[in-house]
Amino acid sequence: MTERRKAVLDAVLALLVEKGAAALTMTAVARRASCSKETLYKWFQDRDGLLTATVRWQASQVRAGAYDRHHLDVGALRESLEAFAGGWLRVIASRTSIALNRIAIAQAETLGGIVLANGRFAIGERMKPLLADAREAGLLAFEDAEQAFRTFFGLVGRDVQIRLLLGEPLVLDEAAIAGDARRATDQFLALYGAAKMPAGAG
Template identity: 45%
Template sequence: MAARGHGRGRPRVGEQAARREAALDAALGELLERGVAGLTMQGVATRAGSSKESLYAWFGNRQGLLAALIERQAEQVNAAVATAIERPADPRVTLTAIARNLLTLLVGDVSVVLNRAAMTSPELAESVLRHGRHTTGPMVAAFLERLADEGLLSIGPAEEAFQLLYGLIVRDLQIRVLLGEPAPGEAQIRDDAETAVERFLTLTR
């Protein structure tokens, strides 16, 4: 007897994951176009070619959908930072790559709209901190501590060193963009990252 095909049965795990990712892409598109107030489960379902029932099954509710977007965005950034740290390179090159990643994230359209969403909800704000600052910070702090152990930096507590680096990178730029100022372009981000790292190394060598 010939083996049966899958027919109209339940989608495979990989298909489910792809549909969920497509729903997140659709949600991000809706969020960028309509803002937090204009984001609806029906709008996302229509844009994704899915159903509201599927969205509720995957994310629970609109709040869960936003939390999933925040987590996905943070995972992408943390992966980029981890790659920069793990790749053998001169510390200046690695720190500059980290600085560019952070700046590009923090002033980008996606980050701005998600941070504005987080400002409306303590739960979303906690998610931004947990998956963002409280994950990225220790990663970079551990790298700075490693550089110090190798005699390449002279720092006190690694977390304080990260706060110094972060302050030199971000300054007041993120808050200005959140308040409506135009975000800097790629060339300006590159220059700002290089300047921040140069100042940090001057202070820690």
């Protein structure tokens, strides 16, 4: 992802926040990003391709942190889980993410699949290797990685995203995000930890 393409995707997000999906045309994006429509079609093929890239760009900010799979311990696992939780909360609380998800809901037949495939499902696939490595290291105990991920995802998000989408002015500053990430991690380890892990261990 070059800086120039990032600027184009940032322009897409800005248009969605300011004017909604109806204003999202290749012409409008080209004008906002100061590039040609020909360049947009070359990079993204069409409007759906542009939206797909935009969702991927948003979702790429949610990561499980860096860790050494050959030396994974409780501390590294906790740090990685909290990094994922904090990243996801920051993304869903952003004005751009709220606007993008509202549009996907309103146009579920056309955009819903794009957001699911390149948002929620893609994030899950990035997270599952950490869970598998933690199980192999004897830190977690579960039978199905998808079910374990969904549990963690639910513990992190709770009802926050739906409340944001419905317009509640929730305050999610860095202190609140860090606290929520830590709480979700503690709860997840209490459910799936292979050995007793005190809160804040590591």
